[in-house]
Amino acid sequence: MKPAVMVSNLLNQEGLVALMGGEVVALRVPNFYPEDICIQVAARMRRSDMYGNYVNAPEIARVGQAFFESVASARLRRIYYARAVEWIREMRLFCEPYLSPIDKLRLVLDEIWPSGSRLGTLQGKKMFVGLARFFGAGVGAEPHQDVLAWDAPGVEEAESVEGQLAANIYLMMPQGGGDLLIWPMTLSREEYERAGISGSYGVHGSMLAHDPVRISPRTGELILFNSNLVHAVEKARQGERVTWSCFVASQGVDHTLMMWS
Numbered sequence: 411m412k413p414a415v416m417v418s419n420l421l422n423q424e425g426l427v428a429l430m431g432g433e434v435v436a437l438r439v440p441n442f443y444p445e446d447i448c449i450q451v452a453a454r455m456r457r458s459d460m461y462g463n464y465v466n467a468p469e470i471a472r473v474g475q476a477f478f479e480s481v482a483s484a485r486l487r488r489i490y491y492a493r494a495v496e497w498i499r500e501m502r503l504f505c506e507p508y509l510s511p512i513d514k515l516r517l518v519l520d521e522i523w524p525s526g527s528r529l530g531t532l533q534g535k536k537m538f539v540g541l542a543r544f545f546g547a548g549v550g551a552e553p554h555q556d557v558l559a560w561d562a563p564g565v566e567e568a569e570s571v572e573g574q575l576a577a578n579i580y581l582m583m584p585q586g587g588g589d590l591l592i593w594p595m596t597l598s599r600e601e602y603e604r605a606g607i608s609g610s611y612g613v614h615g616s617m618l619a620h621d622p623v624r625i626s627p628r629t630g631e632l633i634l635f636n637s638n639l640v641h642a643v644e645k646a647r648q649g650e651r652v653t654w655s656c657f658v659a660s661q662g663v664d665h666t667l668m669m670w671s
């Protein structure tokens with residue numbers, strides 16, 4: 411049976427519960443953010459001096475910094491914590507005078523989830539939320555899993571996270587390519603290392619037993635999926651793919667959601 415993708419005009423508790431419970435692999439919310447503002451915001455970000463490349467995935471450009479990058483050194487981890495809130499404020503300015511899609515997501519999740527949602531904290535420090543990613547022509551993301559505990563080994567708050575969702579708002583889609591691929595499977599740490607591409611964060615797609623579900627995101631759409639499932643971004647063929655993204659951690663329905671990038 412082909413894994414289900416849910417489409418909903420509103421982000422609600424039912425959709426999140428279905429996603430967390432594994433009944434659906436992805437939840438699509440079309441027109442989460444106005445298309446014309448998406449394009450303007452992407453252009454502003456590209457011109458900003460925050461525009462740079464992932465330390466550990468240099469082909470992917472980004473604005474803001476991922477916690478995942480800070481695993482490279484204690485120095486980067488310190489900078490990440492020290493500047494997280496300042497980066498959040500700077501990212502917000504790209505949408506002025508409008509509400510940003512990440513802020514909208516933070517508010518909506520707080521409203522719909524019984525125990526609310528909050529900005530992530532780790533090791534007693536606030537995390538950054540709302541990383542924008544730029545995939546130019548020929549660039550994609552290798553099949554991978556995002557697991558906070560893998561990036562913060564030995565950190566109790568990270569290890570207690572039961573489920574991790576990825577949330578992306580699509581600001582710009584390329585002409586051809588750029589699909590999101592989700593495999594209905596999770597690899598253990600050992601399996602992940604065995605299937606790993608040397609020198610990369612990703613794994614070999616040819617070594618995966620299942621076929622992926624393919625989603626062609628639309629500009630302005632919000633897509634949530636379980637980031638512990640193997641997923642990839644197909645290479646953009648022409649033009650650019652720009653997303654504004656974060657993760658949402660859940661420890662069950664009784665716990666406050668936690669958001670970060």
Ligand SMILES: O=C(O)CCC(=O)C(=O)O
Nearest residue numbers: 556576578590643653655
């Ligand atoms: O850009 C996407 O569609 C998904 C990117 C990704 O790997 C993630 O959000 O974890």
Ligand SMILES: [Fe+2]
Nearest residue numbers: 555556576637
């Ligand atoms: Fe990912």
